[in-house]
Amino acid sequence: QLQLVESGGDLVQPGGSLRLSCAGSGITSNAFTVAWFRQAPGKEREGVACIRGGRSYTFYADSRKGRFTISRDNAKDLVYLQINSLTPEDTASYYCAAKGGHLLCSNSVLDYNQWGQGTQVTVSS
Numbered sequence: 001q002l003q004l005v006e007s008g009g010d011l012v013q014p015g016g017s018l019r020l021s022c023a024g025s026g027i028t029s030n031a032f033t034v035a036w037f038r039q040a041p042g043k044e045r046e047g048v049a050c051i052r053g054g055r056s057y058t059f060y061a062d063s064r065k066g067r068f069t070i071s072r073d074n075a076k077d078l079v080y081l082q083i084n085s086l087t088p089e090d091t092a093s094y095y096c097a098a099k100g101g102h103l104l105c106s107n108s109v110l111d112y113n114q115w116g117q118g119t120q121v122t123v124s125s
Contacts, residue, residue: 002027002114004096009119012086020081020119022096028074030054033103035112036070036081038092038121045095047107049081057105086123093118 004027008020020036027034035050049058049070056070069082083090097112106112 002032002098002100004098004114004116006094006096006116006119009094009121011122011124013125014087014123016086016123017082017084018086018121020083020094020121022079022081022116023077024079024096024098024114024116025077027079027098028072028077032098032100033105033112034072034079034096034098035105035107036079037095037097037107037109038090039095039118040092043092045109047109048094050105050107051079052103052105055105083121086121088123090121091123093120 004024006022030053033052036048037045039045049068051070058068067084072079095118096116098114099112
């Protein structure tokens with residue numbers, strides 16, 4: 001059973017930046033598709049970005065365009081989500097998800113069978 005552990009969430013002021021990390025054994029290999037999702041109170045979980053086989057995809061809403069970057073460190077088995085120019089609308093729990101096999105990048109929660117516990121990002125002045 002793959003265990004995913006997120007970290008890096010924090011309380012930040014609008015305009016600030018954060019880098020979230022997702023740790024899991026082997027997740028940076030080509031055997032896994034790894035994605036970041038987020039869920040704000042009262043809202044559905046939504047896909048933010050995905051990476052597989054060295055290719056990364058960001059699921060853009062206008063509010064996120066250009067501000068979210070997914071990357072990975074193969075040596076450390078870490079997948080990162082860099083978020084810049086944070087706004088209060090980015091406040092949410094951020095989750096790392098993974099799927100083994102040949103899944104193409106997807107922003108559907110139904111496509112992933114491994115989830116972390118989440119890390120909280122709060123943007124407030």
